[in-house]
Amino acid sequence: GCSGPGASTGSGGASGGASALPANCKSDKPTLAVSLPNTVNPYYVAMRQSFIDNGAKAGFTVKVAIANDSDSSQLAQVQSFIQQNVCVVALNPVTSGPGAAEVNLLTKAHIPVFTVNIDADRDQVKSGGGSIVEYVGADQKEGGKVMADAALEDLGSKPAVVGIAGEPNETVTVDRDKAFEAEITAKSSTSKVVASVDTKVDPQVSLQVVTEMLQGHPEINTVFADTGPAAVGSIQAIKQLGLSGKVTLYAFCAANTKLDSVLYRGCAAQQPSLYAQIVADNAAKFIKGETVPEMVFQPVKVFTEGQQPAEDELG
Amino acid sequence: MSAHHTDQGCDVNLRRFRWPDETGIFVVLLIVLGVFAALSESFRSASNGGILLLNGSVVGFLALGQTFVLLTGGIDLSTGAMIATTGVLAPIMLKAGIPWPIAALLTLGIGAGAGAISGIVVHYVKVPPFIATFAAQGVLSSIPLIITGANSVTVTDQGFAFIGQGYLAGIPVPVVLLILAAILGALFLRWTKAGVHLYAVGGNRAAARLAGVNIARTTILAYALSGMCGAFGGLIATSRLMVGFPNTGLGNELFFSIAAAVVGGVSLFGGIGSIPGAMIGAVLIATVSDGMNVTNVNSYWQPLVIGVIILLGVAIDTYRRSRRGNPIRLSRWNAIRSGRRAAVGTPAKS
Amino acid sequence: MSAHHTDQGCDVNLRRFRWPDETGIFVVLLIVLGVFAALSESFRSASNGGILLLNGSVVGFLALGQTFVLLTGGIDLSTGAMIATTGVLAPIMLKAGIPWPIAALLTLGIGAGAGAISGIVVHYVKVPPFIATFAAQGVLSSIPLIITGANSVTVTDQGFAFIGQGYLAGIPVPVVLLILAAILGALFLRWTKAGVHLYAVGGNRAAARLAGVNIARTTILAYALSGMCGAFGGLIATSRLMVGFPNTGLGNELFFSIAAAVVGGVSLFGGIGSIPGAMIGAVLIATVSDGMNVTNVNSYWQPLVIGVIILLGVAIDTYRRSRRGNPIRLSRWNAIRSGRRAAVGTPAKS
Amino acid sequence: MTGELAARALSRRYGNTLALDGVDATIRRGEVHGLMGHNGAGKSTLLRLLTGADRPDSGAITIDGSEVRLARPADAHAAGIIAVYQELSLIENLTVSENLFLAGELTTAGRLDRAAMNRVADDLLAKYRIDATATTVLRDLPVASRQLIEVASALRRNVKYLLLDEPTTALSPTQIEELLQQLKRIATEENVGVVLVDHRLDEVFSVADRITALTDGRVLLSGSTAQVTRADVERAIIGHESEPTARAARSAAPASTGETLLSVRDIRSARLRGVSLEASAGRVLGIYGLVGSGRSRVLRAIFGEERLSGGEMVLGGHPYAPASPADAIRSGIAFVSEERKSDGFIPEFHPRENVTLPVLDRFQSAGILRLGRARAAAEEALGRVRIHGDLQQPIARLSGGNQQKVLLSRAMLQSPRVLLLDEPTKGIDIGTKAEIHDLIRELAHGGDRAVVLVSTEEEELLGVADDILVIRNGRSAGRLHRAEDLTVAELRRLALESPEAALAGV
Numbered sequence A: 001g002c003s004g005p006g007a008s009t010g011s012g013g014a015s016g017g018a019s020a021l022p023a024n025c026k027s028d029k030p031t032l033a034v035s036l037p038n039t040v041n042p043y044y045v046a047m048r049q050s051f052i053d054n055g056a057k058a059g060f061t062v063k064v065a066i067a068n069d070s071d072s073s074q075l076a077q078v079q080s081f082i083q084q085n086v087c088v089v090a091l092n093p094v095t096s097g098p099g100a101a102e103v104n105l106l107t108k109a110h111i112p113v114f115t116v117n118i119d120a121d122r123d124q125v126k127s128g129g130g131s132i133v134e135y136v137g138a139d140q141k142e143g144g145k146v147m148a149d150a151a152l153e154d155l156g157s158k159p160a161v162v163g164i165a166g167e168p169n170e171t172v173t174v175d176r177d178k179a180f181e182a183e184i185t186a187k188s189s190t191s192k193v194v195a196s197v198d199t200k201v202d203p204q205v206s207l208q209v210v211t212e213m214l215q216g217h218p219e220i221n222t223v224f225a226d227t228g229p230a231a232v233g234s235i236q237a238i239k240q241l242g243l244s245g246k247v248t249l250y251a252f253c254a255a256n257t258k259l260d261s262v263l264y265r266g267c268a269a270q271q272p273s274l275y276a277q278i279v280a281d282n283a284a285k286f287i288k289g290e291t292v293p294e295m296v297f298q299p300v301k302v303f304t305e306g307q308q309p310a311e312d313e314l315g
Numbered sequence B, C: 001m002s003a004h005h006t007d008q009g010c011d012v013n014l015r016r017f018r019w020p021d022e023t024g025i026f027v028v029l030l031i032v033l034g035v036f037a038a039l040s041e042s043f044r045s046a047s048n049g050g051i052l053l054l055n056g057s058v059v060g061f062l063a064l065g066q067t068f069v070l071l072t073g074g075i076d077l078s079t080g081a082m083i084a085t086t087g088v089l090a091p092i093m094l095k096a097g098i099p100w101p102i103a104a105l106l107t108l109g110i111g112a113g114a115g116a117i118s119g120i121v122v123h124y125v126k127v128p129p130f131i132a133t134f135a136a137q138g139v140l141s142s143i144p145l146i147i148t149g150a151n152s153v154t155v156t157d158q159g160f161a162f163i164g165q166g167y168l169a170g171i172p173v174p175v176v177l178l179i180l181a182a183i184l185g186a187l188f189l190r191w192t193k194a195g196v197h198l199y200a201v202g203g204n205r206a207a208a209r210l211a212g213v214n215i216a217r218t219t220i221l222a223y224a225l226s227g228m229c230g231a232f233g234g235l236i237a238t239s240r241l242m243v244g245f246p247n248t249g250l251g252n253e254l255f256f257s258i259a260a261a262v263v264g265g266v267s268l269f270g271g272i273g274s275i276p277g278a279m280i281g282a283v284l285i286a287t288v289s290d291g292m293n294v295t296n297v298n299s300y301w302q303p304l305v306i307g308v309i310i311l312l313g314v315a316i317d318t319y320r321r322s323r324r325g326n327p328i329r330l331s332r333w334n335a336i337r338s339g340r341r342a343a344v345g346t347p348a349k350s
Numbered sequence D: 001m002t003g004e005l006a007a008r009a010l011s012r013r014y015g016n017t018l019a020l021d022g023v024d025a026t027i028r029r030g031e032v033h034g035l036m037g038h039n040g041a042g043k044s045t046l047l048r049l050l051t052g053a054d055r056p057d058s059g060a061i062t063i064d065g066s067e068v069r070l071a072r073p074a075d076a077h078a079a080g081i082i083a084v085y086q087e088l089s090l091i092e093n094l095t096v097s098e099n100l101f102l103a104g105e106l107t108t109a110g111r112l113d114r115a116a117m118n119r120v121a122d123d124l125l126a127k128y129r130i131d132a133t134a135t136t137v138l139r140d141l142p143v144a145s146r147q148l149i150e151v152a153s154a155l156r157r158n159v160k161y162l163l164l165d166e167p168t169t170a171l172s173p174t175q176i177e178e179l180l181q182q183l184k185r186i187a188t189e190e191n192v193g194v195v196l197v198d199h200r201l202d203e204v205f206s207v208a209d210r211i212t213a214l215t216d217g218r219v220l221l222s223g224s225t226a227q228v229t230r231a232d233v234e235r236a237i238i239g240h241e242s243e244p245t246a247r248a249a250r251s252a253a254p255a256s257t258g259e260t261l262l263s264v265r266d267i268r269s270a271r272l273r274g275v276s277l278e279a280s281a282g283r284v285l286g287i288y289g290l291v292g293s294g295r296s297r298v299l300r301a302i303f304g305e306e307r308l309s310g311g312e313m314v315l316g317g318h319p320y321a322p323a324s325p326a327d328a329i330r331s332g333i334a335f336v337s338e339e340r341k342s343d344g345f346i347p348e349f350h351p352r353e354n355v356t357l358p359v360l361d362r363f364q365s366a367g368i369l370r371l372g373r374a375r376a377a378a379e380e381a382l383g384r385v386r387i388h389g390d391l392q393q394p395i396a397r398l399s400g401g402n403q404q405k406v407l408l409s410r411a412m413l414q415s416p417r418v419l420l421l422d423e424p425t426k427g428i429d430i431g432t433k434a435e436i437h438d439l440i441r442e443l444a445h446g447g448d449r450a451v452v453l454v455s456t457e458e459e460e461l462l463g464v465a466d467d468i469l470v471i472r473n474g475r476s477a478g479r480l481h482r483a484e485d486l487t488v489a490e491l492r493r494l495a496l497e498s499p500e501a502a503l504a505g506v
């Protein structure tokens, strides 16, 4: 299931102190500046489009910068936002550590920041004197957990022998993997994770490394792919090794891919468009002086056999 | 003329049979294979052999193309981006209803054409190859993003799967294609004028020109071949997933392709190297990558392991050459850095 | 002496004043600056100038280090990974309570030491620089992941922020550091024996050796300097974010650093080039990157735009040189590929 | 059937240097045309223009009276004009046969006919008595063989005009004789127009039908050998008639019999099988041997460039075991190598920078170079040899002979205790050659220095050296000969004899 915009799991919240806002916020069409990690992943393509559409609806001039997965370009872009004296920034950090530095810079320049999808490292934000108006994103850990549950349910009494097709260098994906592993070992003492490979969030690389992982570990009966591109590669790897029926895939949802009853049996989707919409709406509220929640954890949307996630429902 | 001393037995032997230059790195490959096989039963399985080669086929094609360019003393940085471009162009053509074999040939043609443009820029505009192909890389990695809006393009024609997923006589089609291409390439280098001219241009451009070699044609040909090899990579990548992704091939592929060639003895300074060598280099890299995943090496350690294995491999190869007692060949690199410019040169003793 | 004809006015002028080699690419830089300034008001702002240089400072340092290595005819692929390693080592040292200036110096020392190891492998093990530094890259990109488990390391000592975020006389500290380092580097190349030896080794290794140049020391020095420059990059990157991230520097940095040097006229074949040239190249690349972001060029188009601008820039520079009627320099690449080996050889006029 | 290739008012400028200034020259088929001139006179430039390797600024090239445009060497090849350039233009990573047939490969049905090419190549190698096989990689061959292979490669082509730029410099006297005969034969029997650039008057006069002398890019003299005398040519090249020969000079300035500076005892390496020698202060020690006998290796061994497997050296009374040339230089040894292009100079460095490279230590204070002082010293050193050409340009742009002069002045600047010279006058014009001979002798006879000289030119060796050591097959007899006691014929006999016989004999 999916809850509507604005559902809040956090408490407190913040309200826009109109006096502290940048001058730009008082113009007719204040600028909402968005910085996204890349636009080669359909996930961010959907998010960008939603920011453009919903931002305009909410009365903003929307400016989107793409960091090409580089922390330093993202920092540069944030600095350029400060220069251009934008009203409010929506930041999807490339990585959360450096994201904190960007938040701190923006706070120093008195520009309110919303983080979306990937949060900035909170400890560093605190120690650096920054503040984040609101975080909007999926509950990553929940995503890993529900997929583990689905896997165990499908296996019945059999233990899950898991291989992870992962991205070990990002905190969000590591959270997913950890939650998956914790759930699966907690619920079934005989289940375990036996291997994990680095997919680099690239379908082609995923295909290669997952085939190799399955070669090395013929005992694997469950693959957990922690991103959409990894899911795409994993599906092909399982199919092409002729392991369809023996190995089942649970994943964060791949684009344009239908689930089935044999191989790709469950996926958890985030809703990038929805997160962008929430941020745009709440940013508009915030600059009008209204209170917005500090944390918005959207539950992941779960898909099973026969379903196909929509264009903007991705891993 | 220079004295031959038959009393120096080893010299006579040396003359009678000389191991080909590729022997050293081939032995290294065997050792690496042996170590992984000892470590993991699954690695020893026949099917893993197929998968290893299959997974290495794209880098293998890039290394093949790169070899032609490196032999002329150039470098092709656009070869990974070529995968991205051709990898989405092919499914777009298929969508337009072009039968897959024709679409595949057209894609290869486009690859060769785009490569030829790099060659033309290198030769006529006289821009260093690094810059010309750096620009080509930029263009070729933008094109698929622009065309597709960063969306993937699904292949609609199931026949196309043959290229990446088919088998011929039990061998995966990409591997068959690569082997064929490598054999053709090696024959081309050895048995055609153009092949010898590639070596000549890389060995000494000025001298080749004075001898009447058509430098323009040779240079353009090398880049066109590399482009075509890149297009093979794009076809295989897309066919394996049956989806074209606009950012495929922009990862380690380029690096690995150059490294494969260099490991196999191809000189970055041109004129030295062979296709069998480059292919052994590519298989070595594929083996290490495959072996690390099969034996579950932690991904954090993987760059280190691959770096160290390749370094050791090349070092062993270098040492073996130095033992052959041919001072000028002491080290290929020395030969290149000094011997090359340095005509007769100094014994590499520094 | 050979006949001089003063009636040929332009030649007399030529002799009186020769534009330095870097002029061409500098003019290209001015044009690019002009175009972006015309396109965007924000680009023109003074503070943008600071930011542009600030953002370019890491690549600038890498290009500086790369220049030393390229001059010897080598290449340093490990320079991006050096950022990753030193970028997490520094905050770890700070965590251990080492005062930041000392931690910074230690980090630079580690960078130089790690670079020196590459140099030692290149020289003594005689492995091609591409392979030696490829291995170094693997090791240096694994180390920070292994140490940190892919987590970032927060800087606890606020004083450390000075390196990346401080200002001196209104100029960002990284820019000041880079300018100082570049000036020192340029002086080093011109006014010290070791500097002259770097060029000599890259120009003709065998001849340099016979002229008494210590090849080992020179080679190792070049890689150590490059390592130290990489460590500067790591310090700056970490200090700007106040967090060391084990993946920093593994993106485009390496490529851009080589491209910057080559754009600025440094030859990949060694012996030719200058630090001012490499720095102009780095600023050009920083300008294009910054300009594209400030003027909001669609990210899909960015690789294409940067590639094309750099290609045009180098092509214009090449053309300008060719007009000087200086046959050996007709094309830098030609000069390198032929003129170099072929000494007086033939004027490259093919 | 005759024909002619002609230059009409050709001019070519390189930067500040006018290399050719309205040159007219006519090459007739069936004749050998000797082209002479001082270093930097423009000989090589003229050849390059005639073969499309470079293009003139003005003037025309005609074949049988009609103008042709030679945009690239391939155009010239098509017109039957083939050249052998001064700087070897073979490709080191290719085999002998690949080089011989480059751009003119034999094919059958599009496929290279390697067997046929190897056959032809082996025949050619046998014909020119080159110790190599068709499949030898060029890199492994000595310079002399390469030189011959290049000539052979030119002759193999369908040639009407054959232009050779100093083809004899690296060759032994017998090889030179054979080559010259070949050229004469080709000209007359195959109706080829041969241009021979050569600094040695004897060689030119022995074969040429016609001689042209260039000075500063202009034709100063041109005519048939019947009309032109040696004195005319000498005057054209050096501005006056040749000075007394080196041999005469030596007898005028007798050498001292100084103490032994360097003594080499039974050194061995991969290709040296026991060489001993003693170089004494105040004397020039010549080393003679056949090509490939190991002369260059002896010099390189002394200079720390050859890994020794046995033997020992003593320098100035102390054991001497250089680990590198840097060591040797520090010990006061200087070396001029025989292949200037490969390991002589740094091509992008200006002559000045090349000259000071080995002695930069001298111009350092507090770790910083005193470039002004270095420059002054370099200019002084370069001033001792007259250099034609632009010193403000990289050395690669000087003519071959002038490059050699730069390297000689570099060795002089080192003011070494022991000076090792390997073919020091390679490619140097007759005027300068005499000066260099004087210089070498002055240097040695000045007192506390020793010179070791390797030269393929017997006259030079006999003229300049005081003592001569003969090396054969990497071995020396250990016995010195007084140069004044020897003749060219005796030298050759010694070189051919076994060392043992030489010991017993003479």
Ligand SMILES: Nc1ncnc2c1ncn2[C@@H]1O[C@H](COP(=O)(O)OP(=O)(O)OP(=O)(O)O)[C@@H](O)[C@H]1O
Binding pocket: C002, C327, C328, C344, C346, C347, D014, D015, D017, D018, D019, D037, D038, D039, D040, D041, D042, D043, D044, D045, D046, D086, D388, D389, D390, D397, D398, D399, D400, D401, D402, D427, D429
């Ligand atoms: N590529 C070049 N760039 C600049 N100057 C050049 C170039 N080639 C030749 N020159 C100059 O042209 C002049 C004529 O040189 P050339 O090589 O024709 O002389 P040469 O008569 O062959 O001399 P040598 O006997 O020493 O070989 C010299 O002053 C030389 O420095």
Ligand SMILES: Nc1ncnc2c1ncn2[C@@H]1O[C@H](COP(=O)(O)OP(=O)(O)OP(=O)(O)O)[C@@H](O)[C@H]1O
Binding pocket: B002, B326, B327, B328, B344, B345, B346, B347, D140, D141, D142, D143, D271, D289, D290, D291, D292, D293, D294, D295, D296, D297, D298, D300
């Ligand atoms: N195969 C080879 N290996 C190493 N060095 C070589 C080789 N061939 C030639 N050289 C180098 O070229 C130089 C001349 O070659 P060559 O073998 O003729 O030397 P050499 O025996 O000293 O002959 P010469 O007596 O004619 O000088 C040598 O000093 C050596 O440095």
Ligand SMILES: [Mg+2]
Binding pocket: D043, D044, D045, D086, D165, D399, D400, D401
């Ligand atoms: Mg000449």
Ligand SMILES: [Mg+2]
Binding pocket: D292, D295, D296, D297, D338, D422
């Ligand atoms: Mg010799």
